[in-house]
Amino acid sequence: MQKSEMGPAVGGGTTILYVDDEEMARKYFTRALSDDHAVLTANGVDQALAILATPGHSIGVLVTDYRMPGQSGGILLRHVTEHYPQLVCMLVTAYADKEVLLDSINGADVFRVLEKPLELTQLRHALRLAVNRALERQTRLANLEAIEEATAFLAQELNTPLNTVLEMARKIERYAQPGGEIAPAATRAHDNARYCLQVLTSFVKTVRVAHGSMATRGVQTVRSAVQVVDALLDTYPLQSAQRKMMRVELREDFPITASTNSVSLVLSSVLGNALRALEGRADGEIQIAILVEGVPRILIRDNGTGIAPEIMGQLLVNPVTTHAESGATGWGLIFCQRLMQSIGGNLLVESEAGLSSTVTLMFPAIS
16 A cells, blocks of 8 residues: 655654754664654755645644754744644754743743753653643544534535525515415415524534634645555454455545545445445455546445446436445435535446446646
């Protein structure tokens, strides 16, 4: 499975960025820690900020020297606290005096202050704690992003029908005969629809405020298709026999610039359908591939019995299912289609009777 070019990563792919103007210090840090962590280095504040501005990076921990030519580590820490609050920051200094500590802490979120020369055991312990905290922040941010994407999608889907109910209720109220049962019923429908719209609007605003403290301050949410597929396979509750079915080809890659959690939800749903289609099959196989030429896309293909022609034409239009006995409703692919359309993409379903089914997530062309 293809991983980040930043090197081996532990703790879910968290990379450490070490900033120091001394080349020997950077080499020592990398040599001492690269077996346990993915490490990037920068020779100063400007280079560090350029690395952090790169979309899709997996940096979770920043370790910076304090005294460097030009801008100090304190300046870098304050900038990171303001624009990259998901990062866990540590300060390294040979001058652990009151002035340095006050400058680094005031206006910055500093997890640890370490003195030079670095003691390796102490450094490794501090980094383990920092990586754990970084993972907690990343999980919290991902959860907030997922909730915001879901609520925004629900608001988009429900606003139109609720407003239609409001308008129809007004018309019924206007033309209903006085004294009958229709007018009061229309009034109740009108009031209930308006209440639902107000609750929905309020909920969306609340989620955006909760997420806004991180999402509106420069947090990089761009991920690549490879990263999204890797995360799916790392977290999906696959049984041992199901893992043996997987044939993954991730030689190509492209950035997913919006709603990565929605894409993850679609992939999870499609993978679940493929696994259901192969239940009881000793020769079951699922192929997951990323293709870039033409339209960027991710496909999931299973070698099940395929989809009946009379169902194929209804899959993305009407809720049809051949698995009602297991609780399926047939709304899954319709929902996935709407999610893909909401980010400017599409869902393509193909099947060869008795041979295979392929679901392809089509993404907007790369500009």
